[in-house]
Amino acid sequence: MQFDPNELVNEAIQQLQPYVPGKPEETLRRELGLEKIIKLASNETPLRLSDAVWERSAAALRDIMRYPDGSGFDLKRKLADRLGVTPDMITLGNGSNDVLLILAQAFAGPGREVLFSQYAFAVYPIAAATVGATAVVVPARDYAHDLMAIQEAITPHTRLIYLANPNNPTGTGFSDDDFLHFMEMAPLHCLVVLDEAYFEFAGHQSGIGLLTRFPNLVVTRTFSKAFGMAGLRLGYSVSSPQVAEILNRVRQPFNVNSVALATALAVLDDPNYVRDVVELNALGLKQLQAGLKTLDLACLPTEANFVTFHAGPKAGAIYDALLREGVIVRPLAGYDMPEYLRVSVGLDSENERFLSVLGDILKSQA
Numbered sequence: 001m002q003f004d005p006n007e008l009v010n011e012a013i014q015q016l017q018p019y020v021p022g023k024p025e026e027t028l029r030r031e032l033g034l035e036k037i038i039k040l041a042s043n044e045t046p047l048r049l050s051d052a053v054w055e056r057s058a059a060a061l062r063d064i065m066r067y068p069d070g071s072g073f074d075l076k077r078k079l080a081d082r083l084g085v086t087p088d089m090i091t092l093g094n095g096s097n098d099v100l101l102i103l104a105q106a107f108a109g110p111g112r113e114v115l116f117s118q119y120a121f122a123v124y125p126i127a128a129a130t131v132g133a134t135a136v137v138v139p140a141r142d143y144a145h146d147l148m149a150i151q152e153a154i155t156p157h158t159r160l161i162y163l164a165n166p167n168n169p170t171g172t173g174f175s176d177d178d179f180l181h182f183m184e185m186a187p188l189h190c191l192v193v194l195d196e197a198y199f200e201f202a203g204h205q206s207g208i209g210l211l212t213r214f215p216n217l218v219v220t221r222t223f224s225k226a227f228g229m230a231g232l233r234l235g236y237s238v239s240s241p242q243v244a245e246i247l248n249r250v251r252q253p254f255n256v257n258s259v260a261l262a263t264a265l266a267v268l269d270d271p272n273y274v275r276d277v278v279e280l281n282a283l284g285l286k287q288l289q290a291g292l293k294t295l296d297l298a299c300l301p302t303e304a305n306f307v308t309f310h311a312g313p314k315a316g317a318i319y320d321a322l323l324r325e326g327v328i329v330r331p332l333a334g335y336d337m338p339e340y341l342r343v344s345v346g347l348d349s350e351n352e353r354f355l356s357v358l359g360d361i362l363k364s365q366a
């Protein structure tokens, strides 16, 4: 008998497609031997953390022969103070991705439905599939979440609803009023997970303020975007203490590393970093939107740190041509948006280079 792991793999994993990340700079360097590469593919911030923050990361590095504080005591206390909640409402994760998966492990599973919008973040279907739950994809409206349709798709089997505000990969958001109305209608047999990965850029009210009213709400946040720590992996959820206690049973004992914990504490102490990131982003968004308009390319409305634009039937060829010039953006065919590309806001000079290379490519195609 031949050994065939595909015959043995559990049913839930059989149909699972791996997450496809933005192409790393090093990969493109290896493939094309390019010197100058600009990565605008993964919604990271282009600004480095300050020296004062690095010093605290470096101090934590000295002690990496020790396990981290598995309870994340100091960071939870600091976050709780900032957010106006108690530490027992916070669950830390190895990126918010980790928390999104822990939620599925704890509350979804075979025979249970997980709802999310068409064109929503790719981790939601992966989380649902990983635990053998039934993923229910609710059609979007103009590429944005249709909260009414999601409400109507709830059944007695629904246990988890993932909503992203703003959403990735579209950048679209929903209003605070619409979300409040959604929560008022959401039955208590489903957890509503509000993914606020891009909260700092958007200017919405946080769902955290609604937690006392809606015990079935869970808000997730990340240090990967506005807090400049994508490479260290740190995210968290804020929920009722009862939900947090359940998540704590599922999470791995040391799911957040000690350098991430120390760095996050340091970034929270930095009075300027997040403000600078948000300011730079507002300018960069205007620059990208104006430039794309000049090139006659329609953008989806965005509230985040990226712009998704209609590149047309040649989107794939345009993506490849950008790569050959050392500019990495994100193709969205995997999101069933084959004619769209997503570009993250970079430094002024990087946005400029992207626009000028894109302009040249479009001219040469015409």
Ligand SMILES: *Cc1c(COP(=O)(O)O)cnc(C)c1O
Pocket (backbone or CB within 6 Å): 043, 094, 095, 096, 097, 098, 121, 164, 167, 168, 195, 197, 221, 222, 223, 224, 225, 230, 233, 234, 235
């Ligand atoms: C980037 C992103 C996250 C955060 O992922 P991390 O695991 O925290 O790096 C979560 N949700 C959405 C919608 C995102 O785009």
